[in-house]
Structures are given as structure tokens and as C-alpha cells.
Amino acid sequence: MSEPLDIEALRAEYLNRVFDEKAFELTAEDIAQYSASCGELAPRFINPAHPDFQAPPTMVASLQPYNRLPDGFPEIAGLGMDAGRAVAVFKPIRPGVRLTGKTHMHDIYTKTGRSGRMVFFVKRMEVNGPDGKRLAHADTSTVIREKPES
Amino acid sequence: MPSHIDEVEFGEELPAFNPDTSMNNVKAFVRAAHWFGPRFTDHEAARREGLPGALVPGIMSQGFLAAMIHRWAPEASLHQLDTVFRAPLVVDEPCHINGVVTDIDEEAGEVEIDITVANEAGETRVFGTARARLPGA
Numbered sequence: 124m125s126e127p128l129d130i131e132a133l134r135a136e137y138l139n140r141v142f143d144e145k146a147f148e149l150t151a152e153d154i155a156q157y158s159a160s161c162g163e164l165a166p167r168f169i170n171p172a173h174p175d176f177q178a179p180p181t182m183v184a185s186l187q188p189y190n191r192l193p194d195g196f197p198e199i200a201g202l203g204m205d206a207g208r209a210v211a212v213f214k215p216i217r218p219g220v221r222l223t224g225k226t227h228m229h230d231i232y233t234k235t236g237r238s239g240r241m242v243f244f245v246k247r248m249e250v251n252g253p254d255g256k257r258l259a260h261a262d263t264s265t266v267i268r269e270k271p272e273s
Numbered sequence: 274m275p276s277h278i279d280e281v282e283f284g285e286e287l288p289a290f291n292p293d294t295s296m297n298n299v300k301a302f303v304r305a306a307h308w309f310g311p312r313f314t315d316h317e318a319a320r321r322e323g324l325p326g327a328l329v330p331g332i333m334s335q336g337f338l339a340a341m342i343h344r345w346a347p348e349a350s351l352h353q354l355d356t357v358f359r360a361p362l363v364v365d366e367p368c369h370i371n372g373v374v375t376d377i378d379e380e381a382g383e384v385e386i387d388i389t390v391a392n393e394a395g396e397t398r399v400f401g402t403a404r405a406r407l408p409g410a
Contacts, residue, residue, distance in 0.1 A: 152305075153305045153306075153307075154305075156301055156302070156304065156305035157302065157305040157306060157336070158336075158340075159301075160293070160298050160299075160301050160302035160305060160333065160336070161292070161302070161333060161336030161337055161339065161340045162290065162292045162293065162336075162337060162340035162341070162344070163336075163339070163340045163343055163344075164340075164343070164344055164347070165343045165347045168343070179336060179339055179340070179343075180339055180351045180352070180354065181332065181335045181336045181338075181339045181354060182306075182336075184332045184335060185306040185307070185308060185332050187307075187308075204358075205331050205358055206357065206358060207331075207355070207356050207357040207358055208331060208332060208335050208355075208356045208358075209353075209354065209355040209356065210335075210353070210354050211352060211353045212351070212352050212353075213352070
């Protein structure tokens with residue numbers, strides 16, 4: 124990274140603008156396996172025959188948009204590290220239900236330490252049901268460590 | 274194993290959970306998640322990328338945290354979970370998860386739980402905060 128990113132300019136240009144929309148549908152088989160692999164024991168997550176069968180709350184974090192970044196977003200040297208994930212679930216997600224994931228850049232901020240400045244990019248995918256109502260959202264935080272100019 | 278909010282105590286420690294980080298289990302997970310990539314399923318390929326070995330996907334470690342809460346309180350409805358990945362978890366290396374109740378809102382029927390994932394050396398790799406609702410009495 125040769126020049127520091129202009130964070131305010133990035134925020135002004137990219138925050139809260141949907142840059143990706145994708146349809147998803149979770150299968151009962153995938154939900155049950157995802158749950159079992161994570162160590163879930165509750166029948167509502169691992170048994171498709173359970174009357175309240177649903178995706179575990181963190182499964183929305185696995186949904187991936189078509190586009191990783193908005194069009195025109197600056198190329199950033201080096202690999203960004205996956206810094207964290209956050210999910211919020213408002214209603215259970217059931218198998219076979221058509222979901223729509225809309226992704227926007229939710230936040231861009233910095234933290235400065237002894238080794239320099241780190242830039243955090245938080246993308247949010249809002250997951251809606253067929254009626255357009257919000258079921259959940261999932262945030263992905265990526266961090267880039269800027270290299271000071273020598 | 275609380276089934277109601279009034280059975281939860283502030284500072285209560287959740288039963289420790291040692292999730293399955295074996296290669297077979299991670300492979301089953303990535304198939305279900307549709308997250309394919311040799312960095313998760315092939316130690317040698319991951320090392321060629323400069324990694325210490327194949328990595329447990331971050332979303333899987335997040336899933337471990339949710340599972341721990343449901344194992345403690347099967348009726349809990351987890352509605353928020355923030356997870357910070359401090360360092361990667363390596364496939365086939367054991368890890369241990371601990372959790373503690375840090376807040377109880379009986380009126381809202383909600384508890385807050387801090388959770389930490391550590392490796393065999395006791396180093397924190399992942400930590401998070403969850404909010405879950407439990408039925409009232």
C-alpha cells in the first residue's frame with residue numbers, strides 16, 4: 124500500500140449502498156450437517172423431521188455474495204484478514220425458503236497502534252424472506268494493516 | 274441446564290465444550306456451507322500458502338460458540354453473536370471453549386454471554402459475545 128487510504132472519501136462514496144444481491148435457498152440436509160458439524164445437539168437444528176426445524180443462527184454468515192467488493196472500490200495491496208463475524212437473527216430461517224441477500228459496505232474505520240494504522244471494512248448482508256421482511260443480517264469484518272511509507 | 278431465565282445466575286460458567294476440529298468434520302462442514310478451498314481441507318496446500326496448516330473456517334468456530342450455548346440451554350434463542358478472530362484455529366488441533374454469563378435482563382428474558390476459544394497452549398484464538406433469550410418462568 125503506497126499511500127494511506129482516504130477513509131472519509133471511502134465512507135462518503137461507498138457506505139450503505141447495496142452492491143450485491145443474490146438469492147439463496149438452504150436445504151434441510153445442509154442445515155442438519157452444518158449444525159451437527161458445529162456440535163449442535165438440539166433437535167430443532169439437527170433433525171429435519173422436527174416441527175421447529177431451522178437453520179442454526181450462525182448459518183447466515185456462510186452466505187456469500189457474488190461480488191466481494193463494490194464496483195470501483197480501490198484495489199488494496201496484500202491479503203485482508205478475516206477479523207470477525209457478527210450475526211443478528213430476527214426470525215428463524217427454514218429450509219426451502221427463498222432468501223434474498225443484499226450486501227452493502229456497512230462501516231469503514233481505523234485503529235492506530237504502535238505498528239501503524241489498521242483499516243477495518245465491515246460488509247453487511249441483509250437476508251430477507253420471500254415477503255421482503257428481514258430475517259437476519261450477517262457482518263463480515265476485514266482488516267488491512269497499512270504499511271508506512273519509507 | 275437452565276430452561277428459564279430465572280434459573281440463570283450472573284457469573285455462571287457454561288459447561289466447557291471441546292468441539293470436533295478433525296479434518297473429517299471440517300470437510301463435512303465446508304460441504305454443508307459450500308465453502309470450498311484447500312486452505313480448509315488440505316494441510317499441505319495451506320502450508321504452501323504460508324499458513325500453519327489447514328484452518329478451521331471462522332464461520333465454523335462461530336458455529337461452535339452458538340452450539341455451546343444451545344448445549345447449555347437447549348431452549349435458548351440466540352439472536353445476536355459477535356465474534357472476533359484473533360488468530361486462526363488449525364484443523365486437527367484441539368481447542369477448548371469457555372463461556373460465562375455477564376449480564377441478565379430478566380424483564381427482557383435475555384442473557385449476555387462472553388465466550389472464549391483457546392488452543393491447547395491456552396492462547397485465545399477466538400472470542401465473542403452472545404445475546405440469547407430464554408423463556409420466562
